[in-house]
Amino acid sequence: MKKICLIGGMLQGFEVCYLAQKAGYEVHLIDKKKQVLIKDLVEHFYCFDITIYPSKLIDISKNVDAIIPVTENFDTIKYLHEIVSNIHCPILFDFDSYYISRDKAVSKSFFAKINVPTPINRPYSPPYFVKPITGSSSVGAFMTYDKKKIPNLDTDFIVEEYIEGNVISLEVIGNGNTYYVGKETKVHINESNDCYMISTFSTNKTFRKIAHNIASNLKLKGIMDVEAIQNKRN
Template sequence: MREGICIVGGKLQGMEAAYLAGKAGYEVMLIDKAPEPPAAALADEFYRMDVLKDLEATKTAFRRAAAVLPALEDEAALATIVRASRKAGVPCMHDEGAFLKTSRKDAFSELCRVWGLPQPARYPMAKFPMIVKPVVGSGSRGVALVRNRAEMQNAVGEDSSKWMIQECVNGIFLSLELLGMNGEAMPFQVTCLEFDETYGCKRVLAPSGIGDGIRDRIEEIGDKLVKGLDLKGVTDLQVALRSDNSSLDVIEANARLPSQTPTVVFHSAGENLVALLADIFINSRLPKINKHQEKGVIYQHLLFGDGTVRVAAEHNIAHATGLRIETNFHGADEAITNLPQEGSAKGYVATLIIVDSDLSRAKIRMEEATESLCEHYKVFRNEERSPFGMTRVYDKIEKR
């Protein structure tokens, strides 16, 4: 029998976990309290239960797996999962201490200061325009641009202590995933992120085209982060590279499996983050990553409306039901979608993954795939919007 990985949480992080665990050849077990979480489609076995209420059943499921992978951010649920896996004698691929150090944006910013990591200036030192974001939260919920004092007050109200308020950085947004163990860091590939006007991530691209010097600087920041967190497991690190290439700023880090970027790294550089994470916890070794030739990968979400389609942020698929994986879908190498074969596409979603020799070719095929979907479902493509000041990386890819 194949070894199993038991994932807890079936939304975006859970989809990522299930997708990569499946690609690594693991039997994919999924636990969620919801009846039809999006990741269920990518799992071999689905157990509908609440880890906080069904503790015995949870432990029974854990015992059947080689490792447990939490894919949620609720602190009470995480603590229960860690305890239940300890009792079941199964490794849990989560670093509670590191996770807690990254989960509050104000406390993490203070750690960055102590560790000497560059970050955007904070209110009241920062100048307008600024970004406001809830101190606790993720997935870009509540993130907004404020251009003056009135807008700031409108966004945060009287009590600014619940908000992280910082300078709005113009430029390219990049992500780096790292594994850590015993003070050593292992960086993956740097990917490039694009957002919609609400700051939700709508597209991920690789390679990022940043050049070796900047990559080295990002990896250096990642190394300090892993050491500061004393990480055992995985963290992501998001940095902004200013438009004039002058400096890098840490936007955030989360010591847990992220969504989207690992799949892109898997297709571009050939590294499976979930398989290598399992190495740390099951085999107690920090894997070595060989730098491969990077393929061009574009990963983007499409949301279908009434006669329209647009490239939309990932949170739009967090509630999708009936997802399936398709290969060679309207010319995309892979798609995760719930689109019906025929008829109206309204309310359905498709995440398209295109892999080619370089980004230029990948873009041509992404445009063709989107065009093919427009024709098939008789929809128009809405113009994309981006946040103020962010470099539109996809638009700049030259068609050769």
């Protein structure tokens, strides 16, 4: 039986664990926290911090077919990149694409170079959408009509125009040369649960072209989610 090792046992880990087991893989998990979401779902659970005990990770890599980082912890990802040459199996992660996509300011600069439309930075009039430079846009993000709040924000935040409309998501898979764009879905969001449901959405050729453009310019090697707001101007 093929074996994979996940680094990170929260939501992203749950998704990969479920799909891997459905595909017949034995799933191992590393997480520095003792109580994590998928601890009881995997075949083997190792509780340690890879940045403190890299030798343990190296030993595990000798006995699995691949390692998949499913964590948003930047220090962990960065450390994995530093020791990748010591690992005895493939690490299924696109570090180059990650370093661009994790930073919203860097991403916006990248989008501008490849002519991908994005919300206006620091618009003249409200409403304003404020979100952290890094991490999920659903954590720490807020909308405000109060312009007085904007100058007090530090450089860890980005301020954009607030665009109302459908939240559309596309998955893109790439190998660095060829890219496949999946099916559009509509993301349903509320204040209590963030994304609480997805539903099917009609094909949008413009969005599909944008998603493919992003992946090909990143030279994506892996799976990426592209999300956009479909405003009244389409």
